[in-house]
Amino acid sequence: MPISENARAVLEKRYLIRDEHGQPTETVDQLFHRVAGAIAAADARFDPKADVDATARTFYDMMTGLDFLPNSPTLMNAGRPLGQLSACFVLPVADSMEDIFDAIKNAALIHKSGGGTGFSFSRLRAKGSTVNSTGGVASGPISFMKVFNAATEAVKQGGTRRGANMGILRVDHPDIMEFIGCKNDTHEINNFNISVGLTEAFMRSVEQGGEYDLVDPATGTVTGTLNARRVFETVVASAWQTGEPGIIFLDRLNRDNPVPSMGEIESTNPCGEQPLLPYEACNLGSINLVTHLKKSGGRYVLDKKKLGDTIRKAVHFLDNVIEVNKYPLDEIDKMTRATRKIGLGVMGFADMLLYMGIPYNSEAGVAQAKEVMELVNAVGHQESEKLAGTRGAFPLFGESIYQNGRPLRNATVTTIAPTGTLSIIAGVSSGVEPVFAYAYIRNVMDNTHLIETNQILKDRLTEAGVYSEELMEQIVEQGSLQHVEGIPEEIRRVFVCAHDVSPIWHVKMQAAFQEYTDNAVSKTVNFPNSATREEVAEVYTLAYKLGCKGTTIYRDGSRDEQVLNIGKVA
Ligand code: CDP
Incomplete structure (x- = not known):
């Protein structure tokens, strides 16, 4: 499996089954077999002749290839007695x-x-x-x-x-x-x-x-x-x-x-991306856009065929999750099965733009967001419709806003989650957020510090023949590479971090994803410490005008215990 040591550490710490002494009793590979098998098993409920093993292999390959990951509770609890799979x-x-x-x-x-x-x-x-x-x-x-x-x-x-x-x-x-x-x-x-x-x-x-x-x-x-x-x-x-x-x-x-x-x-829900009725639950899943790129004429482009395949498999996966999920309350079981909401989204969007050479804060970046999400939403709905054909529409379809259209298996199909842990497992930028920092210092044992560098940047700088540790130190120091000397202009233009992206572009990007998302979009609009209240008010008004369902802002340094720091020890 192409997962980093960091990802393995996260999985081992929280996701693996443990014995009473706290020792893991499964490997990372077994975890994915456990999840794939438990979720694929739902197929047999609709078709006694379904090839559950084949579906389990497909789901296993999709997860271990890091093409798609379901939300954390599914990874933690599928195929286990607790069996609660929704975030x-x-x-x-x-x-x-x-x-x-x-x-x-x-x-x-x-x-x-x-x-x-x-x-x-x-x-x-x-x-x-x-x-x-x-x-x-x-x-x-x-x-x-x-x-x-x-x-x-x-x-x-x-x-x-x-x-x-x-x-x-x-x-x-x-x-x-x-x-x-x-x-x-x-x-x-x-x-x-x-x-x-x-x-x-x-x-x-x-x-x-x-x-x-x-x-x-x-x-x-x-x-x-x-x-x-x-x-x-x-x-x-x-x-x-x-x-x-x-x-x-x-x-x-x-x-x-x-x-x-x-x-x-x-x-x-807690991070704002999933509006729900009282007693409703929703399970999320995210497609890693980075593994859906291919090279064409020396450039990276979206592999739409692979993306389409993954979207269909992911909708199938998430609909199965609703079936095998063990809900903590009868009311939740009833409501969740009546609407069958799922929330398929994407992660690694900013990384994808880096590979493509498109700045996040540009019209081209926004256009790319629309293109990707339009596809996820359209194919996601097609697959939900197809499932409705074999499994039936969601029970409340007849009284839904879709009642005069084609049947759907799921009352909602798309949501953009923050992917806090999933993006670490997949080793890509989280959700649809810009990269937070390209180089930061990590404390390792015996008080030594290690500079961690974004791999995509490192590769680009090496290709351009300008990579050096000193350059990385300057990026850490300044929190951005916009003013670091010796970095080619073209690289500077593309490798923008969250703080190089002006609040207006943050909102435009959120609105672009919202346009093609049934539920909502998890997004934080980052402001520099020097931002004024008027600028915050402007962003709220813009978010309202551009059709966002809500907004969260964060001004750098405004809380003592900030999760992510630029320039300082992370
Ligand atoms: O990456 P992961 O699947 O772990 O989660 P996420 O995409 O960062 O968050 C998705 C949703 O999971 C949040 O909006 C919350 O509803 C839920 N969540 C939670 O309940 N507790 C956490 N510590 C993190 C997320």
Whole structure:
């Protein structure tokens, strides 16, 4: 298998089956056989004569060739007793003590299995409103979020991975101002990403500079008004300061809700790319674009035939995952099988552009994004339609927005995930993000440092006859190669890192992928430390205008414990 030592280390640390002493009892190769076999087995449910072994071999080859990988819980749990295979869940939080603590319990079960949970807290009555049964006063959504957060913290230790949550509050909830600032102290509510649920009515008020109503969800009564522009500016200021909250456009999520008869979409999964109905789960998978390149006339181009094949196999794989998945709750089992959402996306997009010689921050880069994703979406839908022919459409198809068109096996087919771990396993740039840094320092044992260099860059510099350790040190120092002397102009133009890409291009790229994605796109818009609040506001407005479903921004250096650092020890 063409996997790096780094990837092997990740797999060994978290993904392999272990005995009671913590020793792995399977090899990396056995892991992929385990997953391929368990997922292929679903074929027999639809066709007793299906050649399950042949399908298992196909799935095994696709994964070990690093052409496609399913989300982490599938790699961890397929073919094992736990058998929970989805990364994304949304749980309802209704306005009663019982419902709130049920949600906490259910989230704990999901976290234990490696899944992440999203919640809308918009149904909880406002802080200070009356509690009928006791005559006391309600403590409000933010105080309950702290309980969810503490529960997540406690489960963290024993689980397969750190539990992640998304917390959403509608902009017209009376506690919205407290929510916007609830993570300004960066030590608070750390197991949550938070996003403000914006409505189109709100965005219009921002444009017009008007007031809008706050509504108590318990009674439906208007409890006050706020100035829309002031609220928008507070969100911007907070995001500028700490990177949070993000924003999501609720009306847009619901315009693409494939089965509105089942209720409204109120939340997404933790990283924002997967809008879901309450009790719905979704399994994701990502195609590695780098292994879908071929050389033609001395240049790298997309191998569309291979990509088409992988897309079809991946949709088949992900539809099988729904079948063999063991869901943590009956409600989730029922909802997930009724819509059969899957989320196929891509990773290694930035690396692909490097091979092709196209800058990420260019019209050509954006055009390439559209070309790739249009294909993934179109072929993905074709395959889902084909599966509907042999396995039946998703059960709620008849009441879906697709009811007058061709049947589909899956209510959604495409999603762009962050691929935090998958991209390490595949050894490529994550999701559709630009490369974060081309050279960085890694601490190795006995206090020595090692410079890690992006292999594609190293090869290009070597080809051009200019590679040297000193050059790499300068790239580490400066965090970018734009101003490093001795690097040919053509290489500089193409090898842009996240911070060389202006925020506007980040948004344009997100919008390009969103255009051909059923669900949403995981993307962070990076700002330099010197960025102003106005620039952040501009990006929010642009994201809204270009049709994005939400935005997350991050200004370099705005949090103490930053995951990735430029120039410093990583
Ligand atoms: O690469 P991998 O499959 O591990 O995950 P990802 O693409 O980085 O994240 C996809 C989704 O997995 C997130 O949006 C979360 O729903 C979930 N996740 C989680 O629950 N806990 C984590 N520590 C990481 C991801």
